[in-house]
Amino acid sequence: MDARGGLRLEGLVKRFGEVEAVAGVDLELPPGKLISFLGPSGCGKTTMLRMIAGLEQPTEGRVYLDDQDITDRPPHVRDIGMVFQTLALFPHLSVAGNIAYGMRIRGVDGAKTRSRVEELLELVSLGGLGDRRISQLSGGQRQRVATARALALEPRLFLLDEPLSALDANLREQLQVELRLLQQKLGITTIMVTHDQREAMTMSDLVVVMESGRIEQVGPPLEVYRRPATAFVARFIGSTNLLEGRAQANGRVLVKGAEFEVEGGLSDHEGDPVVISVRPEEAHLSVEDAAADNALAGTVVFVRDLGELFECYVDCGLEQNVVVAGSPRDRVPVEQGDRVTVRFPPEACVVVRA
Amino acid sequence: MSERRRPTAGTYAVLAIPVALLTVFFVIPLGMMLAASFYHRISGGFYEPAFELDSWRRLFSTVFIERAVFSIGISLLAGAVCIAIAFPFTYFLTRMRRRPHVALLILVLSALSLSEVIVGFTWSVLLGRAAGLSNILVWLGLMDEAVAYQPSFLAVLLGLSYIAFPYCVLTLYPSLTRLDREVTEAAQTLGASPWRTFWTVVVPISRPIILAGFLLVFVFTLGSYLIAAILGRPQHWTLSVFISDQASFNANVPFAAAMAIFLTALSLVVVGIVTLIESRTRSLA
Numbered sequence: 001m002d003a004r005g006g007l008r009l010e011g012l013v014k015r016f017g018e019v020e021a022v023a024g025v026d027l028e029l030p031p032g033k034l035i036s037f038l039g040p041s042g043c044g045k046t047t048m049l050r051m052i053a054g055l056e057q058p059t060e061g062r063v064y065l066d067d068q069d070i071t072d073r074p075p076h077v078r079d080i081g082m083v084f085q086t087l088a089l090f091p092h093l094s095v096a097g098n099i100a101y102g103m104r105i106r107g108v109d110g111a112k113t114r115s116r117v118e119e120l121l122e123l124v125s126l127g128g129l130g131d132r133r134i135s136q137l138s139g140g141q142r143q144r145v146a147t148a149r150a151l152a153l154e155p156r157l158f159l160l161d162e163p164l165s166a167l168d169a170n171l172r173e174q175l176q177v178e179l180r181l182l183q184q185k186l187g188i189t190t191i192m193v194t195h196d197q198r199e200a201m202t203m204s205d206l207v208v209v210m211e212s213g214r215i216e217q218v219g220p221p222l223e224v225y226r227r228p229a230t231a232f233v234a235r236f237i238g239s240t241n242l243l244e245g246r247a248q249a250n251g252r253v254l255v256k257g258a259e260f261e262v263e264g265g266l267s268d269h270e271g272d273p274v275v276i277s278v279r280p281e282e283a284h285l286s287v288e289d290a291a292a293d294n295a296l297a298g299t300v301v302f303v304r305d306l307g308e309l310f311e312c313y314v315d316c317g318l319e320q321n322v323v324v325a326g327s328p329r330d331r332v333p334v335e336q337g338d339r340v341t342v343r344f345p346p347e348a349c350v351v352v353r354a
Numbered sequence: 355m356s357e358r359r360r361p362t363a364g365t366y367a368v369l370a371i372p373v374a375l376l377t378v379f380f381v382i383p384l385g386m387m388l389a390a391s392f393y394h395r396i397s398g399g400f401y402e403p404a405f406e407l408d409s410w411r412r413l414f415s416t417v418f419i420e421r422a423v424f425s426i427g428i429s430l431l432a433g434a435v436c437i438a439i440a441f442p443f444t445y446f447l448t449r450m451r452r453r454p455h456v457a458l459l460i461l462v463l464s465a466l467s468l469s470e471v472i473v474g475f476t477w478s479v480l481l482g483r484a485a486g487l488s489n490i491l492v493w494l495g496l497m498d499e500a501v502a503y504q505p506s507f508l509a510v511l512l513g514l515s516y517i518a519f520p521y522c523v524l525t526l527y528p529s530l531t532r533l534d535r536e537v538t539e540a541a542q543t544l545g546a547s548p549w550r551t552f553w554t555v556v557v558p559i560s561r562p563i564i565l566a567g568f569l570l571v572f573v574f575t576l577g578s579y580l581i582a583a584i585l586g587r588p589q590h591w592t593l594s595v596f597i598s599d600q601a602s603f604n605a606n607v608p609f610a611a612a613m614a615i616f617l618t619a620l621s622l623v624v625v626g627i628v629t630l631i632e633s634r635t636r637s638l639a
Contacts, residue, residue, distance in 0.1 A: 053539075053543055054542075055539050055542070059547075075539070076542045076545050080543055081543065082540065084539065087535045088540035089540075090537065090540075090541075091556060104554075105544060105545045105554070149544070150543070152544075
């Protein structure tokens with residue numbers, strides 16, 4: 001695979017007046033992969049992308065592309081392709097004109113440009129639509145034009161700023177798969193900004209979860225889902241139950257009087273506050289009301305049966321109701337007001353930073 | 355779908371006010387002027403109702419054709435000068451930070467409060483010999499003695515452009531403010547320098563509004579009277595100066611009226627032609 005497009009960020013900081021949008025980020029991204037910057041709005045993910053593109057100048061820190069310092073390079077000499085949130089297509093040019101723009105600027109000759117445009121139109125399934133005006137296209141078609149335009153010059157980095165946010169849900173899911181397949185086919189280093197965890201899970205090799213200008217966790221999507229490093233990550237990616245307790249001398253955690261064994265053991269000192277994250281689908285319900293390790297007794301508050309999935313809300317005396325989810329096959333017959341026990345298997349109990 | 359309501363008597367009443375104003379202060383005077391252009395002139399400053407084509411025939415005189423061509427030429431030139439300066443100016447204005455942006459905008463708009471008379475005489479002083487700009491050049495040692503830059507063709511062009519500039523900025527401003535910043539950024543990520551982005555994206559996208567600004571300056575300066583009278587020699591006079599000269603000093607109202615009607619028609623024709631060319635090239639693109 002092409003080894004072009006490795007990116008390294010060193011001590012990246014961006015301040016807008018008093019506001020620190022990016023608060024010191026060090027990150028090394030492998031070439032040829034799709035990496036998502038995931039986080040809520042205002043977490044600094046778009047600012048990071050814009051600094052990588054050269055559209056924003058970092059207040060501090062450096063950006064390296066294939067070990068070259070590109071921090072001070074303006075965007076037009078950075079060898080990048082970018083799809084913007086508004087798509088930013090040129091309304092005065094046709095579809096083909098938009099895709100050919102970069103080649104025209106570089107002075108690529110006419111015949112070569114035309115054949116490349118045809119090739120790109122085929123690549124994004126828009127064959128034969130080169131003469132259309134942008135105003136004649138649907139949302140999905142516009143998205144594809146923006147993608148083709150960004151890839152036309154075979155850039156080293158492919159940057160996507162919430163590329164599908166303007167589309168409706170069905171089309172968005174379809175294009176997520178399309179974009180991912182395209183990226184795998186081309187093997188191009190791709191960085192995508194998104195606030196949609198499903199989108200990040202669908203498309204990425206690597207997820208960078210951000211909050212308040214800092215990186216919370218970096219890892220493959222499933223690892224981030226299964227072993228969230230912080231309470232924020234656990235809550236932001238999927239839903240979770242957070243159990244607060246205290247570390248004990250025997251390496252277990254005491255939660256509401258019950259002892260909990262946790263995944264990977266405990267490194268905290270006795271008496272330290274500990275937060276455990278358990279995914280709703282990892283927790284189990286049982287009707288017998290018996291005290292045991294890794295279990296909490298409670299009362300069923302609400303049952304939601306969605307057909308493909310059932311969810312049970314249990315009041316275990318914690319700040320928030322415990323949520324237990326599962327497929328209908330595993331459904332335990334409980335009703336509102338029943339006394340139940342919720343079991344949290346040790347391998348599902350992940351200790352997270354508060 | 356909302357049902358389209360039939361206009362009520364109230365709607366017509368509201369519309370009646372501007373319609374009445376337009377009729378009384380625009381359509382009727384224009385009709386009177388049209389009628390006057392056919393009247394018979396009595397030497398000594400009067401005219402009497404008649405129907406004769408004498409005044410219209412005079413439009414074919416060399417003097418008049420020369421003035422007409424000159425007027426259209428200098429107005430088109432003023433339009434070009436204004437767009438050439440106002441478009442980049444407005445573009446960079448809308449890209450500025452808020453504080454200098456607003457300050458500059460206020461400065462430009464405050465020029466609107468100056469009347470044509472004030473602008474004309476101010477430039478006439480600035481370009482004159484006694485207290486003009488050339489005195490500064492002399493003081494700096496760049497020149498031996500002060501000279502007068504007016505009356506001259508360039509002085510008239512300068513004055514017309516100066517007067518029309520804020521209007522031109524105002525026409526361009528709303529559309530340039532709305533120009534999506536990401537569109538210019540996209541051009542840059544595709545390898546275009548800021549300069550090429552300006553020429554290959556900003557200007558083509560703004561073509562309709564550039565044309566609107568150009569036509570506004572053209573029509574506006576075509577009707578300008580004082581600037582040419584103050585800053586020009588008689589050979590730099592625009593048609594408007596010529597018309598008022600005929601009406602006030604030569605007391606030939608029928609001829610002045612014919613010229614005024616002709617000027618109005620001429621500006622409509624030019625606007626029509628330019629709009630037609632624009633829509634033609636647009637549909638071809």
